[in-house]
Amino acid sequence: MNQAKSKPKKDHYDVVIIGAGMSGMAAAIRLAHFGKDVCLLERHNAVGGLNSFYSIGGRKYDVGLHALTNYVPPGVKGTPLVKILRQLRIARDELDLNPQRCSRIAFPGVDLKFSNDFTLLESEILREFPDQADGLQTLLRKIREWDDNQLDYPDVSAREIVGECLSNPDLVEMLFCPLMFYGNAREHDMEFGQYVILFKSLFFEGFARPFDGIRVMLRVVRNKLKESGVERCMKLGVKLIQAEQGRVAALELDNGRVITADKVISCAGWPETLSLCSDVETKENPSNVGRLSFVETINILQRQPREFGLEDTIVFFNDAERFEFARPDELVDVRSGVICIPNNYDYSEGRQLEEGIIRFTAQANFEKWNSLNEEDYVDQKSWWFKALGESACKFLPIDSFDVIQQQTMVTDMFTPKTVKKFTGRLAGAVYGSPIKNKPGKTHLENLYICGTDQGFLGIVGAMLSGITIANLYGLRGD
Ligand SMILES: Cc1cc2nc3c(=O)[nH]c(=O)nc-3n(C[C@H](O)[C@H](O)[C@H](O)COP(=O)(O)OP(=O)(O)OC[C@H]3O[C@@H](n4cnc5c(N)ncnc54)[C@H](O)[C@@H]3O)c2cc1C
Structure with a gap:
């Protein structure tokens, strides 16, 4: 567990990050690498947010790690995992990633095996659903053609698009099941953009795990925070975001201290962050809370x-x-x-x-x-x-x-x-709000959202989101 750190040393920072979730930490490291004066505030006593661990009776339990998604073997270029390692200057070996053996989607009477080699899933689908061969190719083409780099992609129904490609409802549901469980914030359906991101991260790329679980990831990221000079304040949350003339004027902390920043990036969640703002009235029942x-x-x-x-x-x-x-x-x-x-x-x-x-x-x-x-x-x-x-x-x-x-x-x-209790996520919504804030902007011109509610989920997704928001608004300006 982390030791509580000293309280903010300064009254003003270039950037304050609310929350030491994976995305907040990635944003902080990226900004500090480029000389920004960054303060990272975390209400809990441990970093990692949804992606943490706890100890009972001397035994350590991971919370948010079944698998690190987006695994690719060494040498593959341009994928999300490779991007976060490069942009955060993390050597791949530090993560001690070990690939999965074989996983399964199991419905009554039908099993589809998959591994980090997509051809296994493809052959399993063709074996169980031979008449879906053409439809599968159409779906795969649509997934490959989708532009991952567009930040504000259109909100179109994945059920509609997948339904146009595949006519067998059992296959449709079998493919939705892992994607929804691993990152869908919406009931019944998902955005096709999210479907594509998750399909690629689970099936085209794959699963891996550090031998010692999430502690390895957290250790690497904590060391990077330290090396890059981020000031990390634990057990100290933001109580109020004071808004004036459409900007964050100051941040009131849980201990009553007030600090200021040119820019504020929050990974606490979109409705959660809005409910901290002095100019937002619906604090009791904010809208857009995940179910x-x-x-x-x-x-x-x-x-x-x-x-x-x-x-x-x-x-x-x-x-x-x-x-x-x-x-x-x-x-x-x-x-x-x-x-x-x-x-x-x-x-x-x-x-x-x-x-x-x-x-x-x-x-x-x-x-x-x-x-x-x-x-x-x-x-x-x-x-x-x-x-x-x-x-x-x-x-x-x-x-x-x-x-x-x-x-x-x-x-x-x-x-x-x-x-x-441990993350502050309203309604315990693991995947955050059903409507995502893809541009990461808010009604306050210097307040930004990163992580889950920006629409990038999971460990790799959250880190990529932190880097993206840091690059867009912390380094390049508005
Ligand atoms: C049970 C479970 C299993 C999961 N399994 C996997 C998996 O196998 N693979 C995978 O890739 N992902 C998994 N995830 C998802 C993954 O953990 C998350 O998507 C990711 O960690 C989200 O990071 P984040 O930065 O968006 O936000 P969060 O992790 O929610 O971080 C937000 C942080 O902000 C802090 N905070 C909130 N309010 C304040 C405030 N006012 N002031 C200061 N700090 C504040 C919180 O304490 C928290 O630390 C799992 C999650 C859960 C819960």
């Missing part, structure tokens, strides 16, 4: 999962007649979810995680979790822990969840309430 959140359960096992037949790296499963991506009516929707087995990456030099780990993630209802009293909260957690495990295990080659339970030494679980 999607998750529970995640973790089983720490005494054996390697592969010893009892669990070979997959990640499984995206769905048991419902039609895959549904929306806030559930109940506390959790166990019909679909993600199974992640961190042991099943291809770790270099034959390394193996000491303990087995299996994580199950599913959609959850923030309001319902938030309204429970303490006792019910504990009871419901243990009930849904089991229900989710049982549902997910139907898609694993074991008889039942009992097989995993028998191997389990320790468990943990977090809910949408936990997400809200």
